[in-house]
Amino acid sequence: MEFKDYYQIMGVKRDATQDEIKRAYRRLARKYHPDVSKEKDAENRFKEVGEAYEVLKDPEKRAAYDQLGANWKAGQEFRPPPDWNQGFEFRGGGFTGAERFSDFFESLFGGGGFGGDFGRFTQRSFDTRGEDTHTKVLIDLDDAYQGASRTLNLKQTELGTDGRPQVKERTLNVRIPKGVRQGQHIRLGKQGGAGTGKGEAGDLYLEVEFRPHPFYKVEGKDVFLDLPVAPWEAALGATVKVPTPAGKVDLKIPPGSSGGRKLRLKGRGIPDKPPGDLYVVVQIAVPPAQTEDAKAAYRELEKALAFNPRARLGV
Amino acid sequence: MRNELLSLLSGEVLDEEIELTLGELSWACQLPVERVFELVEEGVIEPLGRDPAHWRFLGVSVRRVRCAQRLQRDLRVNVAGAALALDLLDELERLRARLRRFEG
Numbered sequence A: 001m002e003f004k005d006y007y008q009i010m011g012v013k014r015d016a017t018q019d020e021i022k023r024a025y026r027r028l029a030r031k032y033h034p035d036v037s038k039e040k041d042a043e044n045r046f047k048e049v050g051e052a053y054e055v056l057k058d059p060e061k062r063a064a065y066d067q068l069g070a071n072w073k074a075g076q077e078f079r080p081p082p083d084w085n086q087g088f089e090f091r092g093g094g095f096t097g098a099e100r101f102s103d104f105f106e107s108l109f110g111g112g113g114f115g116g117d118f119g120r121f122t123q124r125s126f127d128t129r130g131e132d133t134h135t136k137v138l139i140d141l142d143d144a145y146q147g148a149s150r151t152l153n154l155k156q157t158e159l160g161t162d163g164r165p166q167v168k169e170r171t172l173n174v175r176i177p178k179g180v181r182q183g184q185h186i187r188l189g190k191q192g193g194a195g196t197g198k199g200e201a202g203d204l205y206l207e208v209e210f211r212p213h214p215f216y217k218v219e220g221k222d223v224f225l226d227l228p229v230a231p232w233e234a235a236l237g238a239t240v241k242v243p244t245p246a247g248k249v250d251l252k253i254p255p256g257s258s259g260g261r262k263l264r265l266k267g268r269g270i271p272d273k274p275p276g277d278l279y280v281v282v283q284i285a286v287p288p289a290q291t292e293d294a295k296a297a298y299r300e301l302e303k304a305l306a307f308n309p310r311a312r313l314g315v
Numbered sequence B: 001m002r003n004e005l006l007s008l009l010s011g012e013v014l015d016e017e018i019e020l021t022l023g024e025l026s027w028a029c030q031l032p033v034e035r036v037f038e039l040v041e042e043g044v045i046e047p048l049g050r051d052p053a054h055w056r057f058l059g060v061s062v063r064r065v066r067c068a069q070r071l072q073r074d075l076r077v078n079v080a081g082a083a084l085a086l087d088l089l090d091e092l093e094r095l096r097a098r099l100r101r102f103e104g
Helices: A006-010 A018-032 A042-056 A059-066 A103-110 A141-146 A231-236 A292-305 B022-028 B033-041 B060-075 B079-102
Strands: A133-139 A148-159 A165-176 A185-188 A204-210 A216-219 A222-229 A238-242 A249-253 A262-265 A278-284
Touching: A006 A018, A006 A042, A018 A042, A018 B060, A042 A059, A042 A103, A059 A103, A133 A141, A133 A148, A133 A165, A141 A148, A165 A185, A165 A204, A185 B060, A216 B079, A222 A231, A222 A238, A231 A238, A231 A278, A249 A262, B022 B033, B022 B060, B033 B060, B033 B079, B060 B079
Parallel strands: A133 A204, A222 A278
Antiparallel strands: A148 A165, A185 A204, A216 A222, A238 A249, A262 A278
């Protein structure tokens, strides 16, 4: 297993005071809290910081950890010394919210997993409801329009019959109802962590996340589409084909539309009661002037219109 | 295909259409009723209906309560702090959605 440098994880020096460690922990916990942080690896960082703090906040564990010496580097292959654990007695310090500590931690302090002196599972010999679990489900915008099903592979840590935690994998086939939106939660009753004794399983919460779409943008239940329009279509008005997640439609561009004009297709956003709207945002596309004919046409236009696009700026 | 042998699970979307009673919310969040009262008092969740016996909570409340619980437990903030964090997180999410719309 790999050595973990708890001081490096906490961003403190090896001779940091207990107060400095506490302050570093609180700052990092805020930074990486999975509910608050959008950092990519927030959940793992949060657990890592929780584990580091679990050791460093406790003078006994910290002293034992320090005994390993300062020469270890993070990630280095590690085996606990044979005389490890002699002369130390670890007392429970309570968990800091990290659900499962690393093998490295367990090899040093866990005495073979959660069943050590301070595992919170030891308090769970009676009937207890399982923990609620949470995972993200990535869907496409089309799935929100039509509904879909998704196969999820989940890894869960469960307590085996021998009292040791085991990672179990399971596959779920889940219906994604039509009309779901970014950030909504779908609750699957009793699909969370297993209970102990006669306690029933917790719930599984799926957080819906949309895979970014190449041209549709979603805001709540409204959908936005940037629609390129030729200058003459914008100036003279036109009826053009527009893609929507539910199929192509004809859209009337009113004459005199300028870039950025928003045209609303009522009820063509994400289905719901009432459904969202689809907003088409006009983008004026500039035809290239690569041929002599094209250049001549632009010059004609310039002469005919005497147009100052910067009139509003006073220049 | 193995997957086709799996039965299709349907959950409930915790949105504005689902309504829960005080007891249901308390059960869904595994939180004593007194703690739900605290969260109502602080405005973390807003029930419909005049008195606790007739309270109805929208489905999104489950998410807010659970988030408030985690913030209180992990960051040691009090109820008011969790309420503030939740409001700011909502605002942040709205701004992020808007930003996504303008980013290529």
